[in-house]
Amino acid sequence: xxxxxxxxxxxxxxxxxxxxxxxxxxxxxxxxxxxxxxxxxxxxxxxxxxxxxxxxxxxxxxxxxxxxxxxxxxxxxxxxxxxxxxxxxxxxxxxxxxxxxxxxxxxxxxxxxxxxxxxxxxxxxxxxxxxxxxxxxxxxxxxxxxxxxxxxxxxxxxxxxxxxxxxxxxxxxxxxxxxxxxxxxxxxxxxxxxxxxxxxxxxxxxxxxxxxxxxxxxxxxxxxxxxxxxxxxxxxxxxxxxxxxxxxxxxx
Amino acid sequence: xxxxxxxxxxxxxxxxxxxxxxxxxxxxxxxxxxxxxxxxxxxxxxxxxxxxxxxxxxxxxxxxxxxxxxxxxxxxxxxxxxxxxxxxxxxxxxxxxxxxxxxxxxxxxxxxxxxxxxxxxxxxxxxxxxxxxxxxxxxxxxxxxxxxxxxxxxxxxxxxxxxxxxxxxxxxxxxxxxxxxxxxxxxxxxxxxxxxxxxxxxxxxxxxxxxxxxxxxxxxxxxxxxxxxxxxxxxxxxxxxxxxxxxxxxxxxxxxxxxxxxxxxxxxxxxxxxxxxxxxxxxxxxxxxxxxxxxxxxxxxxxxxxxxxxxxxxxxxxxxxxxxxxxxxxxxxxxxxxxxxxxxxxxxxxxxxxxxxxxxxxxxxxxxxxxxxxxxxxxxxxxxxxxxxxxxxxxxxxxxxxxxxxxxxxxxxxxxxxxxxxxxxxxxxxxxxxxxxxxxxxxxxxxxxxxxxxxxxxxxxxxxxxxxxxxxxxxxxxxxxxxxxxxxxxxxxxxxxxxxxxxxxxxxxxxxxxxxxxxxxxxxxxxxxxxxxxxxxxxxxxxxxxxxxxxxxxxxxxxxxxxxxxxxxxxxxxxxxxxxxxxxxxxxxxxxxxxxxxxxxxxxxxxxxxxxxxxxxxxxxxxxxxxxxxxxxxxxxxxxxxxxxxxxxxxxxxxxxxxxxxxxxxxxxxxxxxxxxxxxxxxxxx
Numbered sequence: 001x002x003x004x005x006x007x008x009x010x011x012x013x014x015x016x017x018x019x020x021x022x023x024x025x026x027x028x029x030x031x032x033x034x035x036x037x038x039x040x041x042x043x044x045x046x047x048x049x050x051x052x053x054x055x056x057x058x059x060x061x062x063x064x065x066x067x068x069x070x071x072x073x074x075x076x077x078x079x080x081x082x083x084x085x086x087x088x089x090x091x092x093x094x095x096x097x098x099x100x101x102x103x104x105x106x107x108x109x110x111x112x113x114x115x116x117x118x119x120x121x122x123x124x125x126x127x128x129x130x131x132x133x134x135x136x137x138x139x140x141x142x143x144x145x146x147x148x149x150x151x152x153x154x155x156x157x158x159x160x161x162x163x164x165x166x167x168x169x170x171x172x173x174x175x176x177x178x179x180x181x182x183x184x185x186x187x188x189x190x191x192x193x194x195x196x197x198x199x200x201x202x203x204x205x206x207x208x209x210x211x212x213x214x215x216x217x218x219x220x221x222x223x224x225x226x227x228x229x230x231x232x233x234x235x236x237x238x239x240x241x242x243x244x245x246x247x248x249x250x251x252x
Numbered sequence: 253x254x255x256x257x258x259x260x261x262x263x264x265x266x267x268x269x270x271x272x273x274x275x276x277x278x279x280x281x282x283x284x285x286x287x288x289x290x291x292x293x294x295x296x297x298x299x300x301x302x303x304x305x306x307x308x309x310x311x312x313x314x315x316x317x318x319x320x321x322x323x324x325x326x327x328x329x330x331x332x333x334x335x336x337x338x339x340x341x342x343x344x345x346x347x348x349x350x351x352x353x354x355x356x357x358x359x360x361x362x363x364x365x366x367x368x369x370x371x372x373x374x375x376x377x378x379x380x381x382x383x384x385x386x387x388x389x390x391x392x393x394x395x396x397x398x399x400x401x402x403x404x405x406x407x408x409x410x411x412x413x414x415x416x417x418x419x420x421x422x423x424x425x426x427x428x429x430x431x432x433x434x435x436x437x438x439x440x441x442x443x444x445x446x447x448x449x450x451x452x453x454x455x456x457x458x459x460x461x462x463x464x465x466x467x468x469x470x471x472x473x474x475x476x477x478x479x480x481x482x483x484x485x486x487x488x489x490x491x492x493x494x495x496x497x498x499x500x501x502x503x504x505x506x507x508x509x510x511x512x513x514x515x516x517x518x519x520x521x522x523x524x525x526x527x528x529x530x531x532x533x534x535x536x537x538x539x540x541x542x543x544x545x546x547x548x549x550x551x552x553x554x555x556x557x558x559x560x561x562x563x564x565x566x567x568x569x570x571x572x573x574x575x576x577x578x579x580x581x582x583x584x585x586x587x588x589x590x591x592x593x594x595x596x597x598x599x600x601x602x603x604x605x606x607x608x609x610x611x612x613x614x615x616x617x618x619x620x621x622x623x624x625x626x627x628x629x630x631x632x633x634x635x636x637x638x639x640x641x642x643x644x645x646x647x648x649x650x651x652x653x654x655x656x657x658x659x660x661x662x663x664x665x666x667x668x669x670x671x672x673x674x675x676x677x678x679x680x681x682x683x684x685x686x687x688x689x690x691x692x693x694x695x696x697x698x699x700x701x702x703x704x705x706x707x708x709x710x711x712x713x714x715x716x717x718x719x720x721x722x723x724x725x726x727x728x729x730x731x732x733x734x735x736x737x738x739x740x741x742x743x744x745x746x747x748x749x750x751x752x753x754x755x756x757x758x759x760x761x762x763x764x765x766x767x768x769x770x771x772x773x774x775x776x777x778x779x780x781x782x783x784x785x786x787x788x789x790x791x792x793x794x795x796x797x798x799x800x801x802x803x804x805x806x807x808x809x810x811x812x813x814x815x816x817x818x819x820x821x822x823x824x825x826x827x828x829x830x831x832x833x834x835x836x837x838x839x840x841x842x843x844x845x846x847x848x849x850x851x852x853x854x855x856x857x858x859x860x861x862x863x864x865x866x867x868x869x870x871x872x873x874x875x876x877x878x879x880x881x882x883x884x885x886x887x888x889x890x891x892x893x894x895x896x897x898x899x900x901x902x903x904x905x906x907x908x909x910x911x912x913x914x915x916x917x918x919x920x921x922x923x924x925x926x927x928x929x930x931x932x933x934x935x936x937x938x
Contacts (some may be wrong), residue, residue, distance in 0.1 A: 004898040011905030016912035022917045115927075140272040144306045144450060145890025148277050149429070154445050154893055156275075158901055165908070233927040242925050 005157055006142045011163035013134045017127050017168050024119075030101075030111060030121050038090060038124025038175075045086040046132065049079035073205070080201055083125070084194045087175065090121055091182050114183050114231050115176070122175015126168035134164040152208065159210045166217045172201065173221070173228040180231045196220060280422050280887040284521045286414040288455040290464060290480060292571075294871045295457070296406070297880075300356065300413035304452040305330030309430050312338055319835035322350045327442065329355035331449040333426065335362050341403035348410055356413040356451045358887075359521075364681040369662070370520045371403035371678035373397050379875060380652040382645055387616045390645040396670050398647050399677050403818055406520050406678065407628040408837045413451040415836040415887055416521045416680075426889055431890065444894035451887050456480070457880035462869035464878060480878040483781030484860035485564040486571045486794045489840065490542070490804055491586075492549045492558045492726075494828045494853035501583035503591055506629065507556045509726050510595040510652050511718070512573070513538040514566040515792060517778035526683040527778040528751050529674045533602035533687070533711065535562055536746045540715035540738040541722065543803035548723060548732045556593055559935055560804075562796055564859045565780040567678065569875030573650035573858035577657045578874075585857075586868065589654075594626055595662035596722060597651045601714050602687050602707060609637035609714065610909040612667045614646050617659040629867035631719035647672065665718065684751040684775075701748045701756045708744035746799070751775050759795065761837045762802040765847065766836065767794055782879055783860045792832040797854055801832055805852030815849035829853055879912030 025031045051077030060067055095115050102110035137160050147156040174193050181189025200220060206213040288297035307329040310321050315338065321330035324436060332347060332354055339359050347354045372392035382390045389395065417423050429447040436442060457464035457480035464480040495503060513534040517527025527667035542560050549558070565571025578591075601609065611631055618624040631639050644653055649664045667673055676682040687707050691700045715738035721738055749759045755771040763771065770776075770791040781790045789797075808831075815833045818824035824831070829851045836846040863874040870876070919926065 004902040008898075008903070008905035011909040012901075015905065015909035016916075019909070019912040019916040022913075023920050027527035042381040137272050140276060143273075143276065143890075144304075144448070144892065145888075146445060146893040147272070148891040149443050149889075150275060152275055154891070154897070156272075158712055158904070161905075200367075214795060235612060238926050 002144060003142065005146075006138060009134070009141055009157050009161040010138055012129055012158070013138075013164040013168075014127075016165060017123065017130060020172075023125075025123070031116070033118045034094070034112075035124040035127070038121040039128035040091045041086045042083065042125045042128045046053075046079060047084045049075060052078055059172065062169060068130075076201055077198065078195055080197050081194065084190065084197065087121070087125065087178055088182070088190065090181055090249070094121065114179055118176045118179030119172065119232070121179070122172040123168075125175060126171030129171055130164045130168040155210065155244060156208075159207070159214060162214055163204065163217065166214075166221050170197075170221055170224055173224040176228040176232050177224070193215070196224065227233045264689045277888045277890045278425060280417070280426075280889065282420065282422060283417060283885075283887045284416040285451075285453045285525045285885050286410070286416075286521055287453065287882070288457060289483075289886075290459070290461045290878050290880065292458055292461055292872070294407075294409070295833060296409055296454075298410040298412065298414045299455045300451055300452065300453045302454045304450045304454075305329075305331075305355040305413055306448055306450040306892075308446045308902070309333055309426065309434055311427065311430050311888070315340075315343055318343060318346060321354055322346065323353075325353075328353040331356050331358065331451070333358045333360060333430070335360050336768040337363060338864070339368075340365075341405050344405060344408070346406070348412075351411050354412060356415070356449075356608065358449070358451075359414070359416045361416060361418055361680070364676070364685070367401050367675035368679050368681060369399055369401045369403065369675070369677040371399055371402045371518075372407055373399050373402040375399060375402075375567075375648040375678075376569055376652075378872065379574070380646075380648060381614070381616075381655040382652070390616070396644055400671050400673055401675065402677065406518065406743050413632075414455045414521075415451055415453070416524060429889060429891075444897070445891040447889065448892045449514050449887065449889045453882065453885045455880040455882050457878070461876045461878045463887070464880070465869050467929065469521060478881060479879050481782035483565060483568050483780055483857075483861055483875075483877045483879060484571055484575075485516075485780050486789045486793050486855060486856040487576060487859045488560075488562040488793060488800060488856050490560045490795050490852070490854040492545070492801055492804075493553065493852075495586045496827045497586060497855065498827060500586060502588045503586070506587065506591050507593040508587055508591050509556050509593050509722060510559045510561055510654075511538060511541065511722055512561045512563060512595060512597040513597075514650060515564045515778070515796060516564050516567055516780040517682070518567045518678050519779075521680065522779045523682050523777060525680075525777055525779040526680060526775065528677060528682050528684060528687045528689075529600050529602050529676075530682055531778060532750050533600055534598040536743060536750065537598050537601055537711050537715045537718060538562070539717040539746060539796070539799055539803060540712065540743045543742055544715060544719035544736050544801060545723060545736040546804050548736050552729050552732055553907075554723060554729075556725070558722055558726050560585075560800065561650075562800075564793060565861075566650055568780065568877040569861075570650060570653045571780065571861050571875045571877070573653040575859045575862060575875050576857070577653050578862040581657060589658045589660075590730075592654070592658070592660055594725060595651055595654060595660055595719065596630065596725065597649050597662065597664045598714075598718060599647060599649055599664050599666035600672060600674055601665060601667050602711060604667040604710060605673070607713075608667065608669075609634075609717070609844075610666050611637050611639050611662040612644070612646050612649075612666060612933070613639070613662070614651075614655055615643055616645075617655060617661070618642075620659060623659055623661045627663060628723065629665050630661065630725060633724045634663070634665070634717055638669075644670065665714070672721075674919060680704045684747075687747075687751070689747060689751055697753060697756060700752070701745055701758060702741070704740050704744045705747065708711070708740055708747055709765055711747070712738045712740040712743045715737075742803070744860075750795075754791070754795065757837070759799075760835060761845075762798045762834055763794070764798065764833055765835050767798075770794060783858075789856060793856065796833065797834065797856060801830075801850050801854045802834070802853035805832075805850045805854065808849050810849040810853050812847070812849070813908075818849075818851075830855060 025035055028149045056071050098110045105111050141157050146154055148154045176188060178193050200217055203216050286298040288295055308327050309332045311333045312334060321332055336359060347357060377392050384391050433447040468478045514531050515535055516530045517525045519525045563572030580588045609633060615625050618627055646664055647666060650662055651662045654660050676686055689705055689707050691703055695703060717737060719736045720733050723733060745758050749756055753773050754776050755773050759771055776791045776795060778792060811829055812833055815831045818831045819826050832850045834850055835848060836848050838845050861875040863871040863876050
């Protein structure tokens with residue numbers, strides 16, 4: 001659909017992730033490493049789950065469409081579960097690494113707090129997930145044609161980009177909440193994150209009824225944003241403090 | 253992950269490859285493009301831009317409807333879809349002049365118009381014999397315009413791609429897409445998304461042959477990259493008494509009568525060349541005459557030899573015949589011009605009014621008495637054909653090239669007295685229907701092959717007359733003449749094979765086993781094609797070669813390995829003959845073909861314009877036609893979105909990016925205020 005749509009969708013899908021990367025991650029090499037390792041963990045989880053799905057499809061009749069559709073749903077659910085498992089595995093790895101880094105560091109104590117690692121790991125998961133969802137669609141958006149020949153909606157590209165944006169931010173928030181829950185030994189947090197992830201996946205099955213899928217997903221994203229804000233040390237008091245700080249600085 | 257599920261859920265028809273591109277584009281596979289040809293001075297044909305040309309589809313309903321794409325339509329550029337009845341010069345020229353609004357043209361082949369010839373009015377006017385120096389009055393068709401219906405469309409240059417489609421499923425998809433999305437409702441504006449088409453036919457060569465040949469040789473790597481290829485092929489030649497094929501030049505005391513016909517044809521879309529009246533009528537008659545002469549010349553060989561010459565590439569400034577004359581002049585052919593006694597050429601002979609046949613001769617050379625007498629003698633032999641007006645020049649024919657070299661007596665046989673009878677000269681409509689080749693509807697393909705049509709009977713008469721005239725011209729015994737008769741069954745089988753379906757039992761039987769794949773359920777293609785460096789000819793050349801071998805050669809009982817190396821046997825010689833292993837018929841009670849070895853005097857002689865051997869790419873003497881090369885040619889249809897939606901997407905994207913940059917910067921600077929939790933004292937920045 002030409003360059004305008006390509007850049008528009010690319011900015012929508014990856015704009016926030018890009019700005020987060022530039023302002024909060026790029027300057028610190030340790031954060032960059034954790035980000036990329038997080039992305040790698042997500043990729044491995046996707047690889048394993050798709051291997052399972054692939055074997056399942058090859059072992060069954062390819063012509064039976066309902067069976068294939070059900071296999072796909074099963075495969076996706078398995079993938080969601082596996083992603084959360086890998087997130088937990090990454091948490092354990094980072095905890096161990098943190099102790100080691102604290103031992104060799106010149107400063108007193110670990111260089112990164114668990115909260116920071118949570119945020120960076122979540123962002124890593126989010127960026128990789130977004131890239132996987134969107135890159136293929138983006139490359140096809142560069143041509144002169146748009147979706148719709150076979151009855152699909154012509155808003156396909158925009159909605160894909162919006163879903164990718166939501167998913168990236170959701171992964172970031174889930175990372176923060178998840179690590180905090182593991183840190184405080186609140187295991188119910190893990191279950192809730194898993195359930196929310198499954199809920200988002202099942203909402204995406206409602207496509208192409210975009211109103212029914214995108215709006216709820218954004219609502220969930222806002223709720224998760226609020227939860228992540230509170231669980232990473234924010235509070236309403238801090239927000240009011242922000243306002244008064246601003247007003248206090250002004251008279252000078 | 254959710255989007256991964258989303259993508260896979262929407263497209264469920266094929267689990268194998270769920271690409272977004274499959275939701276967008278529909279590729280069109282059965283298209284025939286118009287390509288670029290170049291000669292010494294011009295480039296003709298069509299060209300698209302390097303990344304394809306896209307346009308909103310508009311189905312043209314009449315010439316008045318042309319206003320919509322040219323001026324009124326609100327969403328230029330348009331891709332105009334025409335039916336073949338609207339494919340006229342005036343419409344094409346109007347669209348050529350409005351190339352900013354017309355991205356390309358697609359022609360759908362449907363009913364044939366009453367007459368249409370995209371060729372020029374005076375074919376091959378600069379390379380025939382009638383130049384200013386030869387005879388001022390006869391040059392440039394001053395006295396007789398041979399193709400008055402010609403509109404010259406094939407020789408125009410178009411900046412936009414022009415493609416041709418058959419009326420089949422793909423065209424239905426295009427029309428459906430147009431009716432669903434592009435039709436104007438009550439004169440109001442069109443609703444996006446609109447149905448559009450993109451055509452890719454980017455040609456590498458530009459300007460003229462000299463430029464593209466220079467660019468081809470500029471590459472200094474070991475494998476040179478050609479930008480254009482010279483047109484050419486092979487002529488099919490057979491002597492009644494063959495000569496040693498390695499001994500070139502003049503043959504003492506040998507006098508040869510040449511019987512010539514043309515093989516090739518063209519159309520606006522080169523790959524769709526039919527050529528029923530233009531070339532098939534001529535060479536099928538000559539093949540039948542060759543068969544008729546076979547017995548008589550074997551029993552009582554005439555004094556003079558007869559050469560059956562089928563020239564290829566004649567449409568493009570006489571490639572085949574100019575090559576043969578060049579070879580004869582330079583001692584590169586088994587005979588030379590001094591050996592040629594006279595020539596009888598068969599032109600277009602199938603569209604006769606009644607039983608009329610006409611003999612055309614060249615008035616300028618007949619001013620010489622010996623030539624005049626010889627021509628008179630020839631005409632006497634073809635006594636039931638009438639001679640045309642003495643002052644009329646020859647129609648476009650290979651004989652003109654021989655005349656350019658030497659004043660040889662000769663005649664061109666045709667069904668027209670002045671201008672040609674062919675309403676579809678060098679166009680796609682010159683096909684079996686034009687010759688009224690109709691078969692009763694209840695016949696199977698094999699029965700149709702055997703059915704003798706009226707056209708076949710008419711051509712058989714011509715073939716008989718030609719064979720007898722050739723026999724007498726070659727000095728044969730008069731008493732044998734009445735035994736020479738062409739076979740109507742052979743003629744009708746050849747017409748079926750060349751105009752309806754080449755994959756039939758007879759053609760299968762005469763072809764070699766390794767070539768049987770060139771036989772298709774359609775007629776063969778008559779465009780001469782590019783001259784290949786390997787010894788490969790196109791389907792038409794092989795068909796004529798093997799047919800002529802079957803009709804004039806002898807079956808031997810050599811085995812297949814002996815057929816490959818016959819020189820080891822005492823009575824066989826590859827200097828005089830060529831030995832071809834052919835498939836043979838399938839006997840009724842078995843499945844194995846009875847293949848055998850044919851000994852024949854038929855040879856393929858290279859037919860590439862001498863201009864390329866001489867390196868003279870601006871030659872006025874010889875044909876300089878080349879065809880451009882290209883990387884790929886394809887066509888596809890899809891929907892396009894409105895500009896507003898695209899800009900909206902871009903705007904939203906930029907807004908999201910800037911907002912997120914601002915918010916992130918703000919949150920970062922105030923992070924210590926916002927996220928005030930228990931923190932290690934050394935960790936300063938968040």
